[in-house]
Amino acid sequence: MASKIGEIILDCADPEAAAAFWCAALEYRVTARDETGVAIAGPAGAPTLLLIVSTDPKAAKTPIHFDLWPTDRDQAEEVERLVGLGAQPVDIGQRDVHWVVLRAPSGHEFCVMPRQPA
Known part of the structure; x- marks a missing residue:
């Protein structure tokens, strides 16, 4: 197992x-x-x-992060909801990608994906 x-x-x-x-x-x-x-x-x-x-102070990009998959709304609506909860958009050098990077109030970065995987 x-x-x-x-x-x-x-x-x-x-x-x-x-x-x-x-x-x-x-x-x-x-x-x-x-x-x-x-x-x-x-x-x-x-x-x-x-x-x-x-x-311990956070000194760099979080080396492990969550990818969140919206379950009942589209990506933009989920990003808006999470920002309303206190997350902030952040540029960590991701360039032109299909996910949105946010930072939780605790400082941890995470991504919001456009849809849930099959």
Whole structure:
């Protein structure tokens, strides 16, 4: 049997604020919290996000990121919704591509794709 991703860990200065953004963006919910951070989870089978306290400054582009696939609206509408939640458009040198790069309030970059894969 192969492994599966159980948790994805994101270092952030403010786990509560990061959890609020990602819960709203992904329709996740808080499942646990303590002094080290906040765990959020989505539907069964989706990996848990563990947002942990880190005071290390972010110095460069995030080396791993999420690609979000809108499920019930088009890409432009989803980008607008995520910007309304606090994300910001960012240019990381992506040039002319079919995805939109945003930065979450926690500083993590992510992409919004034009459609869900088949």
